[in-house]
Amino acid sequence: MAAASRADTIVVDPVEIHLHVGQSLDAEQLKVTARNSSGEIVNEFAPVFVLASPIASFNGVEFRGRSVGGADLYVEALPSAPPSVRPRPRPSTRVR
8 A cells, every 4th residue: 555545644844934035945954754544653654745836846856945024835646546536535744
């Protein structure tokens, strides 16, 4: 069974990031832990970072401040079902 399908909760530390315009943060500096419904850590969990904002960007390696303002970063589980199949809701955590 894929790690993403076993994830029930995603914990991200830190829960808030502040970047100035032009400043960057390596994604590896975020500690992302997935837990199953029993609270046990899900090993081999690979998070998906969703950042849909012109305020900041993510290039797959680092986050970068682009302009003044606020943006929400969502940390989610990679979908385990093909797009044609309606998957169960995925756990998601918002980082401000």
